[in-house]
Amino acid sequence: MANFQNEREQLAQLEDLFRENKFIDGLAQADAVIKQFPASFQLRFLKFKFLRALEKTEAAILLLREMHVMFGDNIMVLKELAELNFQQQKHPESLLYYQKLLFLDSFNTVAQERVKQLQGLLEAGVSAKLDDTKVEIFQEDSVARELSAPPQITFEVESGTTVLADEKGSLPQGEEKPFETESAAELYFKQGLYRESLAIYKNLFEKTGRTDFFMKIKAILLLLRTEKSNQVIEQLQRFLQLIQQRGSQIV
Numbered sequence: 001m002a003n004f005q006n007e008r009e010q011l012a013q014l015e016d017l018f019r020e021n022k023f024i025d026g027l028a029q030a031d032a033v034i035k036q037f038p039a040s041f042q043l044r045f046l047k048f049k050f051l052r053a054l055e056k057t058e059a060a061i062l063l064l065r066e067m068h069v070m071f072g073d074n075i076m077v078l079k080e081l082a083e084l085n086f087q088q089q090k091h092p093e094s095l096l097y098y099q100k101l102l103f104l105d106s107f108n109t110v111a112q113e114r115v116k117q118l119q120g121l122l123e124a125g126v127s128a129k130l131d132d133t134k135v136e137i138f139q140e141d142s143v144a145r146e147l148s149a150p151p152q153i154t155f156e157v158e159s160g161t162t163v164l165a166d167e168k169g170s171l172p173q174g175e176e177k178p179f180e181t182e183s184a185a186e187l188y189f190k191q192g193l194y195r196e197s198l199a200i201y202k203n204l205f206e207k208t209g210r211t212d213f214f215m216k217i218k219a220i221l222l223l224l225r226t227e228k229s230n231q232v233i234e235q236l237q238r239f240l241q242l243i244q245q246r247g248s249q250i251v
Contacts, residue, residue: 007037014046023053041071048080057084075104082114091118096192119190185216194220209239 010033017026030047037043044067051060064081071077082097095118101111182204188197198220205213 007033007040007043010037011040011042011046014043018046018049018053021053023050026050027054039070041067041074044070045076052080057088060084061088073100073104075101078104079111082111086114086118091121092192092194094118095122099192182213189216189220206239 010029014026014030014033017023017029027047027050030043030050034040034043034047044063048060048063048067051057051063061081061084064077064084067074067077068081078097078101082094082101085091085094085097095115098111098115098118102108102115105111181200185197185200185204188194188200198217201213201216201220204210205217
């Protein structure tokens with residue numbers, strides 16, 4: 001009981017410092033008190049308020065992420081994470097947190113409008129980038145020759161496994177997974193689960209060579225902005241070119 005009373009007293013003192021706009025003093029004291037009560041949600045959230053008041057945005061976001069891990073999908077944490085990421089123009093991250101917020105608070109009209117706004121921004125951004133993208137087929141002098149010893153093209157995924165394909169578009173046969181469908185990939189994409197969506201679209205593209213799957217993959221990679229995005233896009237585009245080239249030879 002003494003510890004609980006002490007925590008309440010410390011929290012009250014910190015709230016007084018916040019009301020008095022003594023943000024630097026409050027932040028320093030909050031750090032010390034949290035060491036005594038590391039599991040206190042109220043103390044950590046008050047520390048976040050001090051960080052936000054001092055415009056320490058990156059530190060505030062980092063603290064909120066730690067709280068999200070510790071306390072799960074808390075409405076207060078999700079709301080702040082969604083808004084701060086939006087202010088930082090981190091639209092995919094903001095959309096993900098707003099969608100989590102709506103799952104807990106489906107009548108939150110602000111979150112509903114923000115989700116629509118973010119989806120529109122992301123779709124417009126992807127469309128603008130893809131408008132400048134053309135899939136070209138390069139006719140080489142050796143196009144008519146028999147592809148007797150085609151080089152291998154590799155597609156590396158995050159798990160470290162590598163999928164191989166030759167210039168004829170032949171791919172290793174694997175077991176079909178019923179949940180890896182175009183509908184599932186689209187659902188993941190709309191929910192902001194881009195890596196899950198990417199894995200399914202990549203698998204579908206490798207099996208079919210369809211151009212629309214390639215464009216979806218490219219759009220997701222542009223959203224993720226990973227270091228390997230350009231490299232993977234080039235590999236996939238080359239694979240698409242080879243499939244189209246092979247089709248023109250058959251015709």
